[in-house]
């Protein structure tokens with residue numbers, strides 16, 4: 001039986017007995033509608049790492065592996081106060097950097113990465129973060145995901161960030177059957193104009209972090225339920241679903257200590273500094 005959404009409509013994209021598979025045109029239309037809806041739910045969507053320049057963003061993105069953006073944001077103020085430039089970090093004593101990075105986990109490997117990355121910036125790029133994908137991915141600890149975050153958010157070049165949330169949500173929405181990040185990136189990229197890629201990534205990741213959680217999505221309060229083939233995978237009771245919401249949607253602080261003004265204007269609150277709660 002076709003699942004019903006809160007609006008009483010059959011959930012989109014779900015194939016049931018008698019249903020026709022979704023055409024390519026219908027898929028493109030539905031995917032773009034989901035993105036438009038998400039833009040209304042999260043008009044303030046933004047990268048959730050605090051940064052003031054491309055160097056800070058590339059370092060913060062490397063540090064964000066296996067931890068939350070919140071934990072990175074609570075750690076980087078001390079790091080950048082002590083080592084504001086690639087030259088400073090390239091010449092740093094690894095033990096002192098390890099001490100600062102300890103709260104982010106895997107701090108020895110991350111220390112090696114950020115010092116190695118700073119050395120490469122100094123030696124190969126005059127201490128500047130390069131604005132080209134092929135250069136960025138040559139830096140130690142920088143893969144395609146990190147490179148696209150940097151290109152999209154520090155250089156204004158469109159990029160799709162295929163992180164764990166992005167992978168889970170596009171699968172739930174049946175945007176692609178692919179499972180490898182590079183193939184997901186290509187398949188989803190083909191559904192949208194290039195100019196929308198960066199904001200699309202923010203919208204999807206915001207939704208994954210706030211509402212469409214891995215274990216229990218808050219389907220009962222999800223505004224895109226009528227467009228979602230996975231409606232019902234999570235909590236459908238609106239009252240219970242509301243309690244699952246996170247960050248500003250649940251009335252809690254966000255991940256950034258210095259969020260953009262648009263986030264504060266929408267009622268979002270800054271994250272507390274390290275040790276403050």
Ligand code: SF4
Nearest residue numbers: 212217219222225228
């Ligand atoms: S919360 Fe539920 S309805 Fe909303 S996108 Fe996720 S799975 Fe679909």
